[in-house]
Amino acid sequence: MTCSEFLQELTDYLDGIIDAPTRAELEEHLTWCRDCFVICNTTQMTIQIYRNSELYELPEDLRTRLRSAILTKCKHQEKAEEPASSPSESSSNSQT
Amino acid sequence: MATDTIKTGEAADELSLVRAAKAGNIEAFEQLIRRYDRNVFRIAQHITQNREDAEDVVQDAFLKAFQNLAGFQEQSKFYTWLVRIAVNEALMKLRRRRTGKLVSLDEDVQTEDDSVPREVADWSPNPEQLYNRAELKEILDKTIQGLPPGFRSVFVLRDVEGLSTEETAEALDLSIPAVKSRLLRARLQLRNRLTKFFRQRQQPENGRNN
Numbered sequence: 001m002t003c004s005e006f007l008q009e010l011t012d013y014l015d016g017i018i019d020a021p022t023r024a025e026l027e028e029h030l031t032w033c034r035d036c037f038v039i040c041n042t043t044q045m046t047i048q049i050y051r052n053s054e055l056y057e058l059p060e061d062l063r064t065r066l067r068s069a070i071l072t073k074c075k076h077q078e079k080a081e082e083p084a085s086s087p088s089e090s091s092s093n094s095q096t
Numbered sequence: 097m098a099t100d101t102i103k104t105g106e107a108a109d110e111l112s113l114v115r116a117a118k119a120g121n122i123e124a125f126e127q128l129i130r131r132y133d134r135n136v137f138r139i140a141q142h143i144t145q146n147r148e149d150a151e152d153v154v155q156d157a158f159l160k161a162f163q164n165l166a167g168f169q170e171q172s173k174f175y176t177w178l179v180r181i182a183v184n185e186a187l188m189k190l191r192r193r194r195t196g197k198l199v200s201l202d203e204d205v206q207t208e209d210d211s212v213p214r215e216v217a218d219w220s221p222n223p224e225q226l227y228n229r230a231e232l233k234e235i236l237d238k239t240i241q242g243l244p245p246g247f248r249s250v251f252v253l254r255d256v257e258g259l260s261t262e263e264t265a266e267a268l269d270l271s272i273p274a275v276k277s278r279l280l281r282a283r284l285q286l287r288n289r290l291t292k293f294f295r296q297r298q299q300p301e302n303g304r305n306n
Contacts, residue, residue, distance in 0.1 A: 011280040015261075035216045039287070042219050045294075046287045047255045049224060053236050056141040056150070058134045066151060067129050070158045074122060077163060 001029045006036045014044055114174050118165045125165075129158055132175060135257055136182045142252045143186035145241055146193070153189055157182040172266060176259065179267040183249065190245075201246040201268055223294035239289045247282035254279050 006029050012018045013026050030037050058066075110131075116124035133154055140153035160181050161168075168177055187201070220226055227235065240248055253264040254275070265275045 007280070007284070011276055011283065014283075038216050038218050039284075042291065042294075043283050043287045045219055045223060046283060046290055049290070050236060050240070050251075050256055050286070052224070053233065055233060055236055055240075056138045058137040058154075062151070063133060066154050067126065067133065070129060070155050070162075071122060071126060073155070073159050074125060074162045077159070078120060078122070 001025050003029075003033060003036055006030075006033070007039070010040060010043065014040070014047070110174055111170065114165070114168065114170070117162070118168075125162055128174065128178075132178060133158070135175075136178065139179060139182055139249075139252060139257065140186045140189075142240070142248055142256075143183065143245060144189050144193075146189075149186070149189040149193070153182060153185045156185045160185065173263070176263045176267055179253065179257075179259070179263075180269075183267055201249055201270070217291055217295040219291065219294040220296050223290075226294065235290070235293050239286060242289060243282055243285055247278050247285065250275055250278040251282035251286070255283070 006026060009018065009022060009026055013023065018026070030040065110128075113124045113127050117128060136157055137150055137154050140150035140157070141147065144150055144153065157178065161178050164181075168174065183201075224232060240251070243251070249268055250264060250270075253259045253267060254261065259267065261272055261275050261279075264270075264279075265272050268275070270278075
């Protein structure tokens with residue numbers, strides 16, 4: 001197996017979705033090819049670092065504000081679709 | 097009120113929540129928002145690269161999901177369906193920002209290929225400890241921003257959000273081979289770029305040469 005063949009299979013190998021014979025070939029390649037060993041290892045670290053990172057977390061206060069805005073719009077939308085049963089209704093925030 | 101038959105909170109079964117929301121139960125829909133708002137925000141921020149746009153996308157995506165719940169066939173997971181809506185909303189935001197220019201996730205995907213590993217230096221055993229939290233965040237942010245949107249989106253859905261290849265293909269309207277090929281290139285490009293920050297240093301003392 002060449003290095004470029006190894007790289008073609010790298011994604012499936014790292015995801016653990018590869019058949020046993022191919023896995024054996026890849027692992028055999030890793031035993032003697034230091035470059036592919038390093039690439040495999042550092043690519044796995046790359047995935048792990050991004051997975052662990054809290055890049056773009058949603059702060060709790062913003063979360064609450066967004067949720068309340070969404071729910072207001074959803075309730076508004078529901079009302080608009082309902083046939084008008086109580087025409088004089090002006091403000092109700094306790095829809096159940 | 098129709099909450100009698102559904103549980104709320106973490107343990108609630110997703111399909112029951114979706115069905116209750118379909119029947120007009122706002123509390124059930126609120127549970128679905130709580131469950132997925134952080135994920136939708138992350139995805140939106142990764143695609144738009146703009147915080148305000150990402151906030152708008154969260155609102156628009158959930159509202160659109162609520163409006164179209166009746167059309168959700170329950171053949172896929174609710175989350176995958178929601179992600180698909182969010183990705184489309186995020187792309188529309190990008191398009192508006194670029195004054196009407198059509199934006200697709202295929203943009204720039206065919207350009208330069210720096211996924212061929214150039215740097216094969218080994219990394220420090222604990223790369224995350226080489227920098228403080230803020231520095232690390234900046235490195236990761238800048239590095240991922242450098243990827244074409246079509247690679248970034250695949251990487252985020254697969255590796256950060258943990259969707260399967262099939263779910264990612266469905267959410268981004270791509271074929272499975274396209275998802276796999278973009279994922280490989282995204283991973284290798286990120287690895288290449290991070291190597292310059294995380295490579296094992298010869299001299300550990302005060303060794304930050306930028």
